[in-house]
Amino acid sequence: MSSRAQVYFIALILILSGLGLTLYKAYEMDFPLVKGETRQVWTVESVVKFKANKETSGDPVKVSLTLPSQQSGISLLDEQFTSNGYGLSTEVENNVRKVIWNKRHAVGPQRLYYKLQLTHDGQQQAEMLPLPNPAPETSLNKDEEVAAKSILDMAFEQSSDTHSLVSRIVQIIESKDLPEVDFLLKNDLKTASKSKLVKDILALKSIDATIVRGIYLEDGHRRLPPEEILAVFINNDWRLYNFDSERDTSLDNFLIWQIGGSSLLDVEGGYDSDVRFSIISNLMSSQKVAIWNTLNSDSDTADFTIFSLPIEQQSIFKLILLIPLGALVVVFLRVMVGIKTSGTFMPVLIALSFIETSLVTGLPVFLTIVMVGLLIRSYLSRINLLLVARVAAIVVIVVGLMGLISITSYKLGIEQGLMVTFFPMIILAWTIERMSIIWEEEGPKDVLIQGTGSLLVAIACYFVMTADVIKYLAFNFPELHLTTLGVIFILGQYNGYRLSELFRFAQVAKSENEWNMPEPKQSPTQEKSGEA
Amino acid sequence: MITSPLTLKRMGIMGMNQRNVDYIARYNDRQFYPLVDDKLKTKEAALKAGISVPTLIGKVSHQFEIKPALSNLMKLNQFVIKPAQGSGGKGILVITGRKGDHFLKPSGEQISLLDVQRHISNTLSGLYSLGGRNDVAMVEELVNFDPRFNDYSYQGVPDIRVIIFKGFPVMAMMRCSTESSDGKANLHQGAVGVGLSIATGKSLFAVQNDRLITHHPDTNKSFEELNLPHWETILTLSASCFEMTHLGYLGADIVLDNELGPLILEVNARPGLAIQIANQLGLKHRLQTVEALEHPEMPIADRVEWSRTHWL
Numbered sequence: 001m002s003s004r005a006q007v008y009f010i011a012l013i014l015i016l017s018g019l020g021l022t023l024y025k026a027y028e029m030d031f032p033l034v035k036g037e038t039r040q041v042w043t044v045e046s047v048v049k050f051k052a053n054k055e056t057s058g059d060p061v062k063v064s065l066t067l068p069s070q071q072s073g074i075s076l077l078d079e080q081f082t083s084n085g086y087g088l089s090t091e092v093e094n095n096v097r098k099v100i101w102n103k104r105h106a107v108g109p110q111r112l113y114y115k116l117q118l119t120h121d122g123q124q125q126a127e128m129l130p131l132p133n134p135a136p137e138t139s140l141n142k143d144e145e146v147a148a149k150s151i152l153d154m155a156f157e158q159s160s161d162t163h164s165l166v167s168r169i170v171q172i173i174e175s176k177d178l179p180e181v182d183f184l185l186k187n188d189l190k191t192a193s194k195s196k197l198v199k200d201i202l203a204l205k206s207i208d209a210t211i212v213r214g215i216y217l218e219d220g221h222r223r224l225p226p227e228e229i230l231a232v233f234i235n236n237d238w239r240l241y242n243f244d245s246e247r248d249t250s251l252d253n254f255l256i257w258q259i260g261g262s263s264l265l266d267v268e269g270g271y272d273s274d275v276r277f278s279i280i281s282n283l284m285s286s287q288k289v290a291i292w293n294t295l296n297s298d299s300d301t302a303d304f305t306i307f308s309l310p311i312e313q314q315s316i317f318k319l320i321l322l323i324p325l326g327a328l329v330v331v332f333l334r335v336m337v338g339i340k341t342s343g344t345f346m347p348v349l350i351a352l353s354f355i356e357t358s359l360v361t362g363l364p365v366f367l368t369i370v371m372v373g374l375l376i377r378s379y380l381s382r383i384n385l386l387l388v389a390r391v392a393a394i395v396v397i398v399v400g401l402m403g404l405i406s407i408t409s410y411k412l413g414i415e416q417g418l419m420v421t422f423f424p425m426i427i428l429a430w431t432i433e434r435m436s437i438i439w440e441e442e443g444p445k446d447v448l449i450q451g452t453g454s455l456l457v458a459i460a461c462y463f464v465m466t467a468d469v470i471k472y473l474a475f476n477f478p479e480l481h482l483t484t485l486g487v488i489f490i491l492g493q494y495n496g497y498r499l500s501e502l503f504r505f506a507q508v509a510k511s512e513n514e515w516n517m518p519e520p521k522q523s524p525t526q527e528k529s530g531e532a
Numbered sequence: 533m534i535t536s537p538l539t540l541k542r543m544g545i546m547g548m549n550q551r552n553v554d555y556i557a558r559y560n561d562r563q564f565y566p567l568v569d570d571k572l573k574t575k576e577a578a579l580k581a582g583i584s585v586p587t588l589i590g591k592v593s594h595q596f597e598i599k600p601a602l603s604n605l606m607k608l609n610q611f612v613i614k615p616a617q618g619s620g621g622k623g624i625l626v627i628t629g630r631k632g633d634h635f636l637k638p639s640g641e642q643i644s645l646l647d648v649q650r651h652i653s654n655t656l657s658g659l660y661s662l663g664g665r666n667d668v669a670m671v672e673e674l675v676n677f678d679p680r681f682n683d684y685s686y687q688g689v690p691d692i693r694v695i696i697f698k699g700f701p702v703m704a705m706m707r708c709s710t711e712s713s714d715g716k717a718n719l720h721q722g723a724v725g726v727g728l729s730i731a732t733g734k735s736l737f738a739v740q741n742d743r744l745i746t747h748h749p750d751t752n753k754s755f756e757e758l759n760l761p762h763w764e765t766i767l768t769l770s771a772s773c774f775e776m777t778h779l780g781y782l783g784a785d786i787v788l789d790n791e792l793g794p795l796i797l798e799v800n801a802r803p804g805l806a807i808q809i810a811n812q813l814g815l816k817h818r819l820q821t822v823e824a825l826e827h828p829e830m831p832i833a834d835r836v837e838w839s840r841t842h843w844l
Contacts, residue, residue, distance in 0.1 A: 335549055386595070387657030437659060441622050442721060443714065495550040497537045505545050507742045508812050509535035 004493060011489035018483030025477060030290045035472040037286040041077065042217050042279060044116045044255065048265060050273035052106035061086075061106040061269035065114060066258045067097040068214070074255060075119045077289060082113040096258070110270065119289055120217055120253060129210070129259060132233040138203040140184075147180035148201045154178065162207060162234045169198055170230075170241055194243050195228040208233045212240075213264055214257040215277045223276040226257060226264055306478060319352065321474045324484045326351055326461040331491050333457050338498030341454040342434045349427050350454070351461035356422035359462055363455075366423065369401050370451075373432035374439070381436065394429040544814030546805060551781075555819065559698070559780025560801050568777055568799040572616045572670055581776045583769060584795045586787075589671040591616075598652050601671070602645060610674040613651060615660040615667045621716060623660025625651050626688075628674065638687040638715055675797075676790045678761070683753035684708045684726075687715035692728070692766060692786040692794075695803055695815065698828050699774035701767045701839045702818045704728040705810040706760070710740065711750045724748060725810030726755055730843045733763030737812045744812075766794045767836045773799050775832070783807075818843060 026033045046065070053059045067090070070076055081088055086101035101112055140148055154177075155168040173181050173194050184197055199209040212229040215221075229251070231238040240251065258264055267273040291307045306317050326348035333339045341347055354362040376397050380390055402421060409415070431454075439447045464470060473480055540547070546555075567573050578585045589611060592601045605611065609630050615623040625648070629636040635643050654660070655669040677689045684690050688709030695703045705725050709715045712722035719725045724745065727736040735758040738745050747754050760766065770784035773796065783803025786794050808814055821842065822828065830838065 338548065387654060387659050441660075442718075446721075493553060495547070495553040497540055497545075497547040498549060501545075501547045502534050502537060502540070504742070505540055505809065506533040506535040507739075507744075508545060508809055508814075509539045509543060510533065 007489055007493050011486040011493075014482045014486030014489065018480050018486065021479035021482070022473075022477045025479065030286065031476055032286040032290070033473075033477075035468065038283040039119055039286045039289050040281050041284040041289060042118050042120060042255075042281045044118070044215065044217075045278045046114045046116075046275055047223070047278070048101075048112040048114070048267075048273070048275050049109065050267050050270035051109050052270050054107065059106065059269045061101075061103045061110070061267070063101040063110075063112060063268075063270070063273075064098050064266045065101075065112075065275065066261065066264050067099055067114070068116065068255055068257045069095070069097055071256055073121060075121075076116060077119060078117045080113075080115045082115075084110075084112060086112065096261070106269065118255070120255075129212070129231055129238045132208040132238075134206075134208070136199075136203040136206065136208045138200045140200050144184055144200075145204070147184050148197075148204060150180050151178055151184075152201050152204055156205075162232075163239065165205075166198070166202065166207075166230075166232050166234070166239070166241055169201055170194075170243065173197060174243060193228060195230040198230055198241070202232060210238075210260045212251070212254075212256055212259050213261075214255045215279065217253045217255055217279060217281070219279065219281045221277070221279045223278055225274075225276060227254075229254065306475070318471070318475050319355070321478055321481070322355075322465040322471065323348060323352070324481050325464055325470060325474060328484050328488055328491075329461045329464050330457055331488055333460060335491050335494055336498060338500030339453045339457055340450050341457050342431065342438065342450040343454070346427060346431060347454050347457035348461055349424055350458040351465055353423045354458065354462045355466060359459065362422075363459075365405060366428075368405065369398060369423070369428055370432055370435065372401055373398060373428070374436055377432050377436040378439075381440065391429055391433050394432050395425055398425050398428045398432070540814070544816035544818075544820075545808055546815045546819070548805060550816075551802075551805060555697075555781040556802055560782070561778065564778045565801055568779065568782070568801045570616050571614060571618075571798055572668060574777075574796075574799055575670075577776050578796055581772065583772055583776060584792060586612075586675055586789075586795050586797065587673040589673055591671065592652055592656065592669040595653060595656055598649055598656075601652065602649055605648060605671070606645070612672045612674050613648070613655070614670050614672060615655045616670050617661040617665065617667050618655075619661070621718060623651075623655055626674065675787045675795065678788045678790050680761075681788065683751040684748060684755070684758065686710050686748070686750040688713075688717055688723075689787055691717055691797060692760070692788070693803065693807060694767065694770035694784045694786065695807060696770050696774055696782050696784055697819050697822050698780055698825075699771055699830075699832070700822050700828070700835050701730055701771055702822065702843070703807050703811055703813070703815055704730055704733075704767075704770075705807045706735075706758070708748065710748070719804075719806040719809070724755075725806055726758060727807075727811035727813070728760065730767070731840045732844075733760035733766070734758065736844075737810060739810050739812075742809060760788075762788065762794050764836065767839070768832055769794050769796060771832050771836050777801075 022033075025031045048063060048065055050063070052061055063086075067079075068076065081099060083101065086103045088099065088101055090097060090099045092098075099114060138145070138148075151169065151172055155165055155172055159165040159168045172178060173185075176182060185194070193211075195211045199211060202209045209230055209232045212231055213226045214229075215224060215227055228242070230241045232241060233239075265273055265275045306314060306321075309317065327345065330341075330345060330348060334341070334344075350366065353366075356362075357365065373394060377390075377394060380393060385393065402423070402425070406421065435447050435451060438450060567577055572588075572591065575585050575588060589608070590601065590604065592598055608627075611627050613625040613627075618624065626638055627635045627648075628638050631642055633645060635645075635648060637643060652669045655667055658665045658667050661667040675689055681690050684706070685708040690706050690708045692704060692706050694701050705727050707717040707719065708724040708726065709717050710722055710724055714721065717723045719739075722741055724738055724740045726738045728734070729736055735755045738748075738755040740749060746756065766786055766788075769786060773779075773782055773784045777799055779799070779801055781801075781803075783800040785797040785800065787797050789795050805815075828835075
């Protein structure tokens, strides 16, 4: 493969992988390609309340709360715990996450918080349910079992299949048609749960059921207890039942907190324990949601993003990630247009300072410093100084000028003048030095050409680097810089004419027309020189 | 005034990008650059290869050598100070005479010993060199250029640029300084470029500021009559730079000394494109002809002969 083909090949791979990664990130990881997209984010706050066993001296307390896991249709974005002086730990046991709060001495009423943020995109979640237990056990004692049996018998008589049997049991319990219901619910002090009772009754008939605890994602709910949904295994499928007849029994907008198990909350060393949920939804930028999502997902690559850096470093990268585009603009303007600049990438650095100061204030301040600097430099060239010393002297002068401009503009009430400090002093000093040499060596005309060239390139860089779309894409899709690199590779292979050369060689082309040669292939000079 | 890229392409005009990508990057190996970028090294190599160059009087490599060098310079009437790694003719100080303690530049301007000292000091600190590297100042004998060319140039020495591709002379021009170019031979600063016939060394066209002219703007001398002596020697000297530098695409800068004949001033690994304007002709067709040669390996004399028979 020729070297040229190699470059095109590499450039193509770079461009495609840049675009590919960007599209992947946009469509698979839900990073929005356009700034300003929003998504609905749910915030669920759970409050654990209990009273410590002793009102005065304090006893060791251990609170364990089951936490929701990642589930299909719902993405958990962020979670926060408050500890209030408790030791905090999370552990995973049988794929169930738990938070455990410990305290040696707890006195009086206690409150612990767990806050969760999530997005919900409405897909079914039934596959979360476990495989059924073929021989379910009941936790009822002898007396209870007798009572339960009578409920079961009645329901069995009044139903035709398993589904109607379960519905009937639920109805009987809801309406308390039989005195046994009261007896069972009162006796069942441990849970006092109707779902639990149905589960136990069904176990007598060897029908497996499990209790799904969680909450419905509905805006504005406050201090709700966890909802329970009863899943009954009928005809090789889990069917869902609940005791609030107005609700449909799908898991569509249900945040599953726990499947099976006896309770969400387990408190040792306290009483009157209770967990309540408050839910609100709000709109958040999709970009923020996507970042959260990336950072909290379990994949190994997730940590390898700019967003995992502290906010301060992120804002530095916001600027740094624009530099490749500035470089691209410089390459384009030099290779395709042919603008002369003093110092290859000096315009990018000037553009960076324009970003800090804004162009309107930055440009006049920059021109003032360079012009005054040139004046002083013209005196410096008369006294004998070594080059490094002279540039250093200009650095000092530039600093002085910056101070002067800041103070003057402040006194005049022009706050923008203070922005002068954003200019890189060393770069300014070298710019002045270079310009002054060009002045001495090649005359003011060249200073004007190269100075204007540099400024034009800097301004072009500035506009590219401040365009909202570009700023947004450069920071959120750094992968796109692979594409930038590929484009730079291709520009580096461009061997066609520069725009400036169309002017430069225009006279040669015109002379061809003037002589009106019959055959364009024959060079005009040969004819002419033949005469000479 | 603007023209279309298609016209330029048909005429075989070479652009800067094509020169860089297709010729310099392809035919000039980086490892050979230091030899031409450092004029001291070029001079050494040229002497070894038997190529005539202006005589070196001395060199100043360190700041502490400036003082003793100045006392030597005081004894001289004429000399040239150059940065060894200068680019684009920057930092060349020509002294053509003395007036008491003062030195005379070709323009008649007087400068003091202090000015000369500062010039050397600046040169050493890299003011005129590529990338601002520390440099060496070389002191050379002034070329006494052929008086026949007095009227073709205002103040400066006219120099001849020959483009050598794979050892074949492909295009040549003479650069004459003018008043508006301030005695410098850079075309974009207003010097006159005279296209020269490769076959004969006679003038083809004269161009100043992209306009065709017939007479020198300051001396009014007609370029029609320009006919360079020693043309064969000039071409042979330029072509031999190929063996000396191993550069496939180079520009040889030559001056004509009254007594010594043609001398190589410097070799350029990145020769400019203005020569196409002076010749009113694109380089590309000629370069492609040489590229198409099956056996370009010939002795220097044969290569010069080949170029002279193939091109005007």
